[in-house]
Amino acid sequence: MVEKIIVRGGGKLNGSVKVEGAKNAVLPVIAASIIASEGKSVLHEVPELADVTTINQVISHMNAEVRTSGNTVTVDASQPLKTEAPFEYVRKMRASVLVLGPLLARYGHAKVALPGGCAIGSRPIDQHLKGFEAMGAEVTVGDGYIEANTNGRLKGAKIYMDFPSVGATENLVMAAALADGKTVIENAAKEPEIVDLANYLNKMGANIVGAGTETIKIDGVEKLHGAEHTIIPDRVEAGTFMVAAAVTGGNILLERAEAEHLRAVISKLEEMGVSVEEEGDGLRVIGPEQLKATDIKTMPHPGFPTDMQSQMMAAMLRAEGTSVITETVFENRFMHVEEFRRMNAKLRIEGRSVIVDGPSNLQGAEVEATDLRAGAALILAGLVAEGATRVTELRHIDRGYVDLAGKLASLGADIERVAAPKSEPQESLSTS
Numbered sequence: 001m002v003e004k005i006i007v008r009g010g011g012k013l014n015g016s017v018k019v020e021g022a023k024n025a026v027l028p029v030i031a032a033s034i035i036a037s038e039g040k041s042v043l044h045e046v047p048e049l050a051d052v053t054t055i056n057q058v059i060s061h062m063n064a065e066v067r068t069s070g071n072t073v074t075v076d077a078s079q080p081l082k083t084e085a086p087f088e089y090v091r092k093m094r095a096s097v098l099v100l101g102p103l104l105a106r107y108g109h110a111k112v113a114l115p116g117g118c119a120i121g122s123r124p125i126d127q128h129l130k131g132f133e134a135m136g137a138e139v140t141v142g143d144g145y146i147e148a149n150t151n152g153r154l155k156g157a158k159i160y161m162d163f164p165s166v167g168a169t170e171n172l173v174m175a176a177a178l179a180d181g182k183t184v185i186e187n188a189a190k191e192p193e194i195v196d197l198a199n200y201l202n203k204m205g206a207n208i209v210g211a212g213t214e215t216i217k218i219d220g221v222e223k224l225h226g227a228e229h230t231i232i233p234d235r236v237e238a239g240t241f242m243v244a245a246a247v248t249g250g251n252i253l254l255e256r257a258e259a260e261h262l263r264a265v266i267s268k269l270e271e272m273g274v275s276v277e278e279e280g281d282g283l284r285v286i287g288p289e290q291l292k293a294t295d296i297k298t299m300p301h302p303g304f305p306t307d308m309q310s311q312m313m314a315a316m317l318r319a320e321g322t323s324v325i326t327e328t329v330f331e332n333r334f335m336h337v338e339e340f341r342r343m344n345a346k347l348r349i350e351g352r353s354v355i356v357d358g359p360s361n362l363q364g365a366e367v368e369a370t371d372l373r374a375g376a377a378l379i380l381a382g383l384v385a386e387g388a389t390r391v392t393e394l395r396h397i398d399r400g401y402v403d404l405a406g407k408l409a410s411l412g413a414d415i416e417r418v419a420a421p422k423s424e425p426q427e428s429l430s431t432s
């Protein structure tokens, strides 16, 4: 069914929202669950997202048994698995490539469709493949597939990553967990989701130290077993609701939000005049009457996260003065700028930066979610625009947000998700 979200700008948002388990933590954790040759894994706080359905389909296709009950997912991968992930899944979700490391480590073979480019850039996976090769795998790319093979176990290796890639770090940590000997990954990504994955793997019997720092050391073991694990809260979902409070001058309690994971976002919001205080197991966020301008540069963790760039741009549109936002992680993550312009936003792209002349007098318009965070950012702008904003291409938003419209409505937003008339063009399926 083709749907759209209609949001009408107006009041301040008030109330509380529970933060879901993190999309970017649960995807590698479910991928990692297929390494276990014994026992089941029981995963808690698994968000009901389209991407979670996709990764579950990928591993079910390989013969893993996946059971979902509310926010708990049980994975039994103890039976022999197929070692291939076809294009029909990888085109829906690039994170499907995270099964490469576990399959290669457990079976010495993996064949995964090559992910294409996507709305935010070309996103190569050379750092993943370079690491597998350093561990002794032979990697070939052809006919739209990546195929990796090794004779016997992978070998522990010293790997220097040219850039602290999140996905490459995850793939290599999973592969190294079952390798013969010690692996040291230098210039590793330090994101909280890497720490969550390492904690889960250690519960499965792995021997990983240093996750969350730039050097991760892994002593390979011969086999891993299923384990019970609770997924960390989603810092990007939390950050998105923080911006909702900021732009509307609202007062929102984010239950289960983890301040430690959100340092950069919190300090930038504070510079803009937003109050953020720890309360209970979460964060209370209070927006000011008038936001102030600020400058932001996206960086690998603990720098400012690229996944919050477009939402912060929405906040800058409401801020007094000139803000500059610079994207250094992805080559092309400004597709939302044109959509904001349709809403009468005053902003321009200069190279890798966007200059925002605030505050803009935002007006509702028909806009397209060009990627999942861009979609969220357009809704945030719609919360403070005059009239109705209609956001289409919701499949992107559904990849990463559980019932975003429903949660905002529960905080007092005038927002609804409706079926679009049949005469409108059907959504096409493209690489995410």
Ligand SMILES: CC(=O)N[C@H]1[C@@H](OP(=O)(O)OP(=O)(O)OC[C@H]2O[C@@H](n3ccc(=O)[nH]c3=O)[C@H](O)[C@@H]2O)O[C@H](CO)[C@@H](O)[C@@H]1O
Binding pocket: 023, 024, 025, 027, 095, 121, 122, 123, 124, 125, 126, 127, 128, 129, 163, 164, 165, 166, 167, 168, 189, 193, 300, 306, 307, 329, 330, 331
């Ligand atoms: C499922 C998941 O967790 N997705 C997150 C993950 O994506 P993902 O793991 O794809 O992001 P990476 O950290 O790998 O990519 C960052 C940059 O490095 C480049 N690169 C990456 C790998 C490689 O082999 N070669 C290469 O050139 C990419 O094109 C990109 O420009 O981290 C990103 C950066 O925080 C987030 O925006 C995504 O939400």
Ligand SMILES: C=C(OP(=O)(O)O)C(=O)O
Binding pocket: 024, 094, 095, 307, 372, 373, 400, 432
């Ligand atoms: C870019 C994102 O995700 P993915 O890497 O899954 O495309 C995101 O979560 O903002």
